[in-house]
Amino acid sequence: MRQGAVRLNDVSITYDRLLAVQGITGSFEPGSLTAIAGPNGAGKSTLLKAVMGELSLSSGSIERGTSKGSRFGYLPQAAEIDRHFPLSVADTVMLGMWGRTGAFGGVSREAARKGRDALQSVGLEGLERRHIGTLSAGQFQRVLFARLLLQDAEIIMLDEPFTAIDAGTTRDLLAIVKRWNGAGRTVIAVLHDFDQIRAHFPQTLLMARRPISWGSTETALTPENLLRARTMAENLHGHPPGEGFAA
Ligand SMILES: Nc1ncnc2c1ncn2[C@@H]1O[C@H](COP(=O)(O)OP(=O)(O)OP(=O)(O)O)[C@@H](O)[C@H]1O
Secondary structure, X not given: OOOOOEEEEEEEEEEOOEEEEEXXXXXXXXXXXXXXXXXXXXXXXXXXXXXXXXXXXXXXXXXOOXXXXXXXXXXXXXXXXXXXXXXXXXXXXHHHHHHHHOOOOOOXXXXXXXXXXXXXXXXXXXXXXXXXXXOOHHHHHHHHHXXXXXXXXXXXXXXXXXXOOOHHHHHHHHHXXXXXXXXXXXXXXXXXXXXXXXHHOOEEEEEEOXXXXXXEHHHHXXXXXXXXXXXXXXXHHXXXXXXXXXX
């Protein structure tokens, strides 16, 4: 059932005239666990959306192994999600089943059981009826992970999944990421915490619009490469890329 790698061939993406991603080549192998790192505005989120097929490329190509969108699960950045929408925790989690039931397919008893199991595995049993707007940031991120669990995707892409999330939730969600990967799924996560990347993510793509390094985390995140990323970011923005982005 396992399918091919996701290959990027000289991928570039522009917004109007802004070249957000330039000349990225490499592949996410099946079953790999990769961090995408780089300064603010480096094109990381843009690249994830392009891999998902949400954005078109200005040049280059992406081989996805299959044309089926259901192969991908995607967690957007928290800032991109509107939590005012009147949905309960249970409704939000069950959206993960859309790929199989269709939007109006109704929820079978089996699907409802899976939904409860998913909520339990992220530690949120009992909160099914709560409105998502009343949850803490950490609880809401747990809901989104439960939704991803239900989606049962082969390739899971997470955009800053632990930003502004408490330490306990980060630990629990990181354990889920590792379980996904242990079960043979490919996981790609945009992350800012280099210590976390070094501790848990064997592969890293470091980019600052252009690729800097892509390979084992040890070889990708050298002080020299981080310095190059920093310098490239300064050239992009005309100022340093912010606290924390230091070798
Ligand atoms: N929809 C859009 N329209 C126009 N420009 C955009 C759009 N989305 C992103 N950009 C620009 O493209 C560049 C890359 O943005 P992107 O969000 O991909 O970077 P990032 O590495 O994910 O940044 P961060 O770490 O701050 O989230 C930035 O200059 C950003 O302002």
